[in-house]
Amino acid sequence: MTVQKRSSRPKSGAASGKMPGGKSPGGKSPGGKPGPRRPGPRRKPADRTPGLGARRAAVAVLTAVLKERQSLDDALTAEQEVNGTLSRLAPRDRGFARMIAATTLRRHGQITDILGQFLDKPLPEKSGNAPFVLMAAAAELLFLEVAPHATVSACVALAKSDKNARHFAGLINAILRRISTEGPALRDAQDATALNTPAWMLESWTSAYGEETARAIAAAHLTEAPLDLSVMSEAQGWAERLSGTVLPTGSVRLTEGGRVDQLDGFKEGQWWVQDAAAALPARLFGDVAGKQVLDLCAAPGGKTLELAAAGADVTALDRSARRLVRVTHNLKRMQLTARVITADALTWKPDEAAAPAPFVLLDAPCSATGTIRRHPDIPVLKRPGDLAKLVEQQEKLLERAASLTAPGGLLIYCTCSLEPQEGERQIEKFLATHPDFARAPLSPDDLPGLPEAITAKGDMRTLPTFWADRGGMDGFFAARLKRTA
Numbered sequence: 037m038t039v040q041k042r043s044s045r046p047k048s049g050a051a052s053g054k055m056p057g058g059k060s061p062g063g064k065s066p067g068g069k070p071g072p073r074r075p076g077p078r079r080k081p082a083d084r085t086p087g088l089g090a091r092r093a094a095v096a097v098l099t100a101v102l103k104e105r106q107s108l109d110d111a112l113t114a115e116q117e118v119n120g121t122l123s124r125l126a127p128r129d130r131g132f133a134r135m136i137a138a139t140t141l142r143r144h145g146q147i148t149d150i151l152g153q154f155l156d157k158p159l160p161e162k163s164g165n166a167p168f169v170l171m172a173a174a175a176e177l178l179f180l181e182v183a184p185h186a187t188v189s190a191c192v193a194l195a196k197s198d199k200n201a202r203h204f205a206g207l208i209n210a211i212l213r214r215i216s217t218e219g220p221a222l223r224d225a226q227d228a229t230a231l232n233t234p235a236w237m238l239e240s241w242t243s244a245y246g247e248e249t250a251r252a253i254a255a256a257h258l259t260e261a262p263l264d265l266s267v268m269s270e271a272q273g274w275a276e277r278l279s280g281t282v283l284p285t286g287s288v289r290l291t292e293g294g295r296v297d298q299l300d301g302f303k304e305g306q307w308w309v310q311d312a313a314a315a316l317p318a319r320l321f322g323d324v325a326g327k328q329v330l331d332l333c334a335a336p337g338g339k340t341l342e343l344a345a346a347g348a349d350v351t352a353l354d355r356s357a358r359r360l361v362r363v364t365h366n367l368k369r370m371q372l373t374a375r376v377i378t379a380d381a382l383t384w385k386p387d388e389a390a391a392p393a394p395f396v397l398l399d400a401p402c403s404a405t406g407t408i409r410r411h412p413d414i415p416v417l418k419r420p421g422d423l424a425k426l427v428e429q430q431e432k433l434l435e436r437a438a439s440l441t442a443p444g445g446l447l448i449y450c451t452c453s454l455e456p457q458e459g460e461r462q463i464e465k466f467l468a469t470h471p472d473f474a475r476a477p478l479s480p481d482d483l484p485g486l487p488e489a490i491t492a493k494g495d496m497r498t499l500p501t502f503w504a505d506r507g508g509m510d511g512f513f514a515a516r517l518k519r520t521a
């Protein structure tokens with residue numbers, strides 16, 4: 037991994053310089069003050085540096101994402117469950133480590149641009165954790181409002197603890213000091229939306245939604261998404277108990293962070309976490325109580341829960357056994373039931389109880405560009421070439437889903453993507469070659485409180501710019517098709 041030189045672009049949407057939500061992480065520097073010494077084995081001097089553990093965990097996560105190209109979620113899980121850099125931390129430091137890693141990815145373009153202005157040449161291949169320490173520290177100094185002395189001393193100590201990065205500790209120290217003084221002005225002159233968004237994504241959104249909306253989408257990605265809950269019942273009551281608000285579509289939105297499993301109602305199975313837009317596609321079937329529904333790409337299970345909670349007889353299928361564990365856990369916690377099957381939908385041989393079904397949901401694998409607010413690693417990891425493979429996979433799955441839909445039945449196809457190739461165009465292609473299917477166009481009654489999400493052709497299209505004053509929503513596409521013969 038090298039820190040590459042990138043050119044500055046002219047200013048237009050300047051970065052805020054604030055943490056998402058405008059807060060500083062605990063005011064000054066989390067871990068900036070030494071806490072009480074814990075009894076235990078003597079640690080090396082570097083390990084006594086305040087806040088070092090959180091930075092170590094953040095850098096481990098960033099190395100996994102930026103060097104090994106793991107997803108942010110997988111990297112966080114590995115540091116929590118396997119490598120232990122996160123699980124060893126106090127909850128507050130753990131939250132800080134996650135925030136550093138996520139912010140570094142969200143602002144990756146801006147950080148790379150600013151570092152490029154201070155580095156004469158890229159760091160050599162064998163510089164250990166140095167490039168990731170620099171990036172994480174720049175994120176703290178430029179976007180998290182951490183006291184500079186805390187960031188600089190912890191990050192230099194972290195570099196010194198790595199045998200390959202140690203030789204760069206002096207350089208890191210000098211660059212971070214310059215960033216803490218000169219960085220904010222450089223940051224404020226950057227075009228944040230363009231720098232943090234790959235050109236191919238911005239071009240795709242510009243041709244689909246126009247330049248102004250494309251830039252607004254990119255700007256929306258610079259802020260972390262709020263936490264949305266799908267509730268079993270009594271949305272207003274849960275909103276009051278959890279200090280949230282009820283959205284027009286019935287989800288409860290929380291703006292305060294915190295551990296989900298510690299919130300009221302989690303253990304009792306009163307709600308599950310799901311973005312407000314993601315809660316919508318499964319509802320487009322209408323009343324499914326007592327009806328057979330086939331959920332073909334089910335894991336981690338948001339839509340399975342939605343259908344089971346509505347009283348449907350659900351068969352939830354996914355080819356990933358690992359991801360299906362989440363479905364099973366969530367069903368148990370929510371005291372809901374579904375038939376859970378590990379299989380490839382393309383080759384699965386259903387029994388009569390499962391298919392053909394009167395209701396089939398295909399939430400197909402996709403580029404997930406509609407969820408960048410929650411997954412800031414997507415712009416860094418996705419390549420334009422990934423799209424063609426996904427489109428081909430979706431086409432095959434749609435063909436298969438159609439064959440599993442009973443005559444007269446409804447098929448819902450959806451993706452959490454902003455790319456028309458994975459949404460609108462996929463449906464146009466399908467309808468052109470499947471005369472036995474027709475759109476069952478959506479009406480405002482299908483999406484109460486969200487008429488702007490219904491397209492001229494009667495599909496659902498949400499964008500992260502919707503409900504801007506309420507905190508936005510994920511980008512989603514859904515089409516409702518009827519099998520006519």
Ligand SMILES: C[S@@+](CC[C@H](N)C(=O)[O-])C[C@H]1O[C@@H](n2cnc3c(N)ncnc32)[C@H](O)[C@@H]1O
Pocket residue numbers: 332333334335336337338339340353354355356359379380381382399400401402
């Ligand atoms: C977008 S996610 C589904 C999200 C899920 N519906 C929810 O609401 O939580 C796509 C899923 O498709 C699954 N998948 C991809 N190809 C598949 C195939 N050929 N057969 C079955 N599942 C597949 C992936 O494992 C992944 O879990």
